[in-house]
Structure formats: structure tokens, C-alpha cells
Amino acid sequence: MDNLDTLVKSLNRLENYTAKYIYKKYIEIYTNTETSEIQETTEILNTPETPDQEQSIEPFKYSKQPLCKEEYKKYKDRIFSKERKSIIKQDEVLKEDLENMSIADEEYEKNPSLFHRQKNNSYPDEKRCSFIRKIKHKLIRCKNSIINNDEDVCSLHEITPNIYWDQYNDLIEKIKK
Numbered sequence: 788m789d790n791l792d793t794l795v796k797s798l799n800r801l802e803n804y805t806a807k808y809i810y811k812k813y814i815e816i817y818t819n820t821e822t823s824e825i826q827e828t829t830e831i832l833n834t835p836e837t838p839d840q841e842q843s844i845e846p847f848k849y850s851k852q853p854l855c856k857e858e859y860k861k862y863k864d865r866i867f868s869k870e871r872k873s874i875i876k877q878d879e880v881l882k883e884d885l886e887n888m889s890i891a892d893e894e895y896e897k898n899p900s901l902f903h904r905q906k907n908n909s910y911p912d913e914k915r916c917s918f919i920r921k922i923k924h925k926l927i928r929c930k931n932s933i934i935n936n937d938e939d940v941c942s943l944h945e946i947t948p949n950i951y952w953d954q955y956n957d958l959i960e961k962i963k964k
Contacts (some may be wrong), residue, residue, distance in 0.1 A: 802867075807853070810862050815853055877925050881962055884928060888912055904932075918944035919951040926955045 853859040864870060887909040895902045895911035904910055909930065916929035917939045931941035938945070 803863075806863055806866055807859075810853060810859055814862065815855070815859075875925075877958065878962060880925050880927065881958055884909070885959075885962070888915065916941040916944060917952075918947070918949050919955040921951055926951050926958060928955065 887907065888911065891902075891904075891907040891909040892911045892913075894907055895914070902911070909915065910932050914932055916931045916933055918929040918941070920927050920929060929941060929944060931943065933939060934942055934945065940949075
């Protein structure tokens with residue numbers, strides 16, 4: 788187990804060094820040259836020209852600290868996907884689904900003929916399939932439209948039994964409390 792931990796730490800360190808190298812070599816130098824070019828043009832416009840003036844460009848040096856720590860942190864968060872949630876809970880999925888469904892209900896009540904599912908990310912409750920699926924250990928209501936007004940399921944779930952219906956209703960009751 789210790790060998791596995793040291794391997795993980797080594798790989799993480801290698802990823803961080805690689806990300807820092809790429810940032811320093813390509814991104815930070817590129818942004819610094821843009822700002823230095825802007826400064827140089829303003830200096831040239833403000834001062835008289837001298838023919839023997841030479842521009843010195845610093846060679847690439849990989850140091851431990853980037854110049855702009857905030858930009859580097861944004862870069863690392865984007866590269867390593869820090870903004871993405873790692874654990875999505877059942878309550879969050881259910882709340883989002885109920886919210887989308889309530890918005891769709893309101894839009895459908897205003898004008899049923901002009902209702903479009905793509906604009907609302909859901910069908911209204913009365914037009915949505917009532918079959919409950921279990922995906923990645925989460926209970927999710929089917930997002931398809933019902934067959935007709937006499938049925939309460941879509942054509943895919945017409946024959947299959949709805950075994951998670953009671954569990955789904957219990958979760959909705961807990962959330963609404």
C-alpha cells in the first residue's frame with residue numbers, strides 16, 4: 788500500500804511540474820510578450836528614436852514561482868477540472884429535475900401549442916413519462932414524452948414494470964418537507 792501511495796504522489800508531482808512548465812514556457816511568456824510589446828510601443832511613441840537602441844529579450848527560465856499567481860491558479864483549475872463537482876448527490880439531481888419540470892409546467896399552461904421541450908429542458912409533469920430509472924445509483928424520472936393522453940409512460944417503458952416508483956415518491960416527500 789505504501790508503494791501505491793508513493794506512486795500516486797510521484798504522478799501528482801509530475802503532473803504539477805508539467806503543468807507549471809507548460810504555463811511558464813508557452814502561456815506566461817506569450818502574455819508577457821504581449822504586454823511588453825504594448826509598453827515598448829508606448830515608450831517608442833513617447834521618446835525620440837535612437838538608431839543604436841537594441842531590444843533585449845530574456846531567454847526562457849523555468850523558475851518555481853509564476854509571475855501572476857492568480858492567473859496560474861485559474862489555469863491549473865481549468866486543466867485539472869477543479870470547477871467540476873466530483874460527487875453529485877441524489878437530492879441535487881432531484882431538485883434540479885423538479886425545478887426544470889415546474890418551469891416547463893408554467894410554460895405549458897401559458898400556451899400549450901407553442902411549448903418546446905428544448906427551451907425548457909423538460910416536459911411538463913402531465914406530458915412526461917412516469918417511469919423511474921436507476922442510473923449511477925440515482926433514481927431519475929424518464930425524460931421522454933408520454934404516448935398519448937390515456938397513458939402515463941413512453942413507448943420505451945410501456946411493457947417494463949416500474950419497480951422504483953415507491954422509492955422515488957419517498958425521496959420527493961423528503962425533499963418537499
